[in-house]
Amino acid sequence: MEGLGYLGAGIGAGLAVIGAGLGIGNIAASAAEGTARQPEATSDIRTTMIIAAALIEGVALFGEVICVLLALK
Amino acid sequence: MRVKAISRILALVVPVLLSLNSHAFAATGQDEAQVHESAAVTAPAASGTLEAPVAGAATVEAGAHEAAGAEGHDEKPGDVIMHHILDNKIYPIEPFGEIHLPEIAVKPFGIDISVTKHVVMIWLASAVLLVVGLSVGASYKSLSSKKAPNGFANVIEALVDFIRTDVAKSNIGHGYEKFVPFLVTVFFFILICNLLGLIPYGATATGNINVTLTLAVFTFIITQAAAFKAQGVKGYLEHLTAGTHWSLWIIMVPIELIGQFTKPFALTIRLFANMTAGHIIIYSLIFIAFILKSYVVAMAVSVPFAIFIYLLELFVAFLQAFVFTMLSALFIGLATAHEHHEEGHAFEESLH
Numbered sequence: 226m227e228g229l230g231y232l233g234a235g236i237g238a239g240l241a242v243i244g245a246g247l248g249i250g251n252i253a254a255s256a257a258e259g260t261a262r263q264p265e266a267t268s269d270i271r272t273t274m275i276i277a278a279a280l281i282e283g284v285a286l287f288g289e290v291i292c293v294l295l296a297l298k
Numbered sequence: 299m300r301v302k303a304i305s306r307i308l309a310l311v312v313p314v315l316l317s318l319n320s321h322a323f324a325a326t327g328q329d330e331a332q333v334h335e336s337a338a339v340t341a342p343a344a345s346g347t348l349e350a351p352v353a354g355a356a357t358v359e360a361g362a363h364e365a366a367g368a369e370g371h372d373e374k375p376g377d378v379i380m381h382h383i384l385d386n387k388i389y390p391i392e393p394f395g396e397i398h399l400p401e402i403a404v405k406p407f408g409i410d411i412s413v414t415k416h417v418v419m420i421w422l423a424s425a426v427l428l429v430v431g432l433s434v435g436a437s438y439k440s441l442s443s444k445k446a447p448n449g450f451a452n453v454i455e456a457l458v459d460f461i462r463t464d465v466a467k468s469n470i471g472h473g474y475e476k477f478v479p480f481l482v483t484v485f486f487f488i489l490i491c492n493l494l495g496l497i498p499y500g501a502t503a504t505g506n507i508n509v510t511l512t513l514a515v516f517t518f519i520i521t522q523a524a525a526f527k528a529q530g531v532k533g534y535l536e537h538l539t540a541g542t543h544w545s546l547w548i549i550m551v552p553i554e555l556i557g558q559f560t561k562p563f564a565l566t567i568r569l570f571a572n573m574t575a576g577h578i579i580i581y582s583l584i585f586i587a588f589i590l591k592s593y594v595v596a597m598a599v600s601v602p603f604a605i606f607i608y609l610l611e612l613f614v615a616f617l618q619a620f621v622f623t624m625l626s627a628l629f630i631g632l633a634t635a636h637e638h639h640e641e642g643h644a645f646e647e648s649l650h
Binding site: 268272275276279280282283286287289290293296297 | 376380464468564567568570571572575578617620621624625628
């Protein structure tokens with residue numbers, strides 16, 4: 226039954242990464258679109274993109290830290 | 299970002315697979331271990347024990363990490379990785395032995411304040427920061443208005459100006475000058491700590507949750523002080539109600555209060571997890587070769603991928619220092635933006 230903890234950690238890590246990947250992918254897609262429409266706003270869009278990506282990444286990392294704790298318990 | 303996500307998956311899945319693998323290996327006995335020459339050559343002490351394959355991996359590892367191999371007969375790769383990630387009181391300088399850092403016997407309030415590996419790295423980062431700051435600052439005194447700074451001072455000026463203009467000014471706005479010293483200091487301190495973790499014999503102080511929490515607490519204190527100074531006690535309390543009707547205060551005030559504390563918490567976890575994850579990935583990739591006991595895997599997978607992740611980590615070191623500084627500036631800007639909020643409140647009142 227000890228293996229179930231590892232299984233949970235692996236599945237949890239995967240789910241957290243799926244969420245973060247979808248979120249960051251959406252941001253990147255919108256940023257590319259915005260930059261193509263309005264090239265003069267590139268630097269503003271990039272800054273906003275990095276902040277939003279960092280916030281999403283932070284939430285995903287909460288999940289990942291919990292998975293690491295589960296795997297190394 | 300996608301590459302980062304994939305490497306994070308690897309970082310979490312690989313140690314789990316490795317530990318499961320070593321369990322399975324231990325059950326099948328040591329015939330397997332004899333087949334693979336690397337294990338057979340380097341694991342003489344381990345023959346006859348059930349942990350033969352793992353011990354083999356640990357002894358091969360001993361070339362690079364003596365401390366782990368010496369008593370590592372029943373150590374899993376996950377434990378070896380954690381030994382290198384976590385803080386401890388022994389500073390390893392591998393081929394030449396190790397330094398036992400001095401212990402402080404006095405324990406105020408039961409807290410151990412001995413010098414550890416990460417404390418040494420913090421001191422080193424502070425020393426580098428002092429030397430760089432003082433030398434670059436001194437080089438500006440000899441400049442006239444017609445001469446541009448050259449060499450190293452030019453690089454530092456570009457970074458400082460970036461923090462001042464693009465981070466502080468654009469996020470805090472009016473009265474940003476007071477916060478520039480803090481933001482520049484925190485940027486360079488995190489950057490140097492991150493980069494010290496990527497050089498040989500270094501350790502990542504920012505991969506320790508105590509260090510990142512302390513940095514986030516500084517941001518928290520400065521944010522709260524700036525909010526009180528900009529809005530006064532009355533304005534601060536009004537801010538907690540978010541300008542809603544009094545019947546909603548029972549919900550809004552706790553939410554706003556919790557919101558004040560989640561910001562530094564998120565800063566803490568983000569920096570800590572980013573720096574730790576990168577190092578776990580590099581160690582995991584290197585351990586693939588020791589688990590599979592194959593030179594082909596080492597040359598085809600471990601070393602190239604580890605170098606790739608290392609270069610990615612170099613980028614992440616800059617990115618995370620920037621993100622921490624940027625979010626600190628953003629939080630300070632949100633706390634001090636009183637004009638904007640008053641307009642909002644006035645607008646809401648005019649609607650009623």
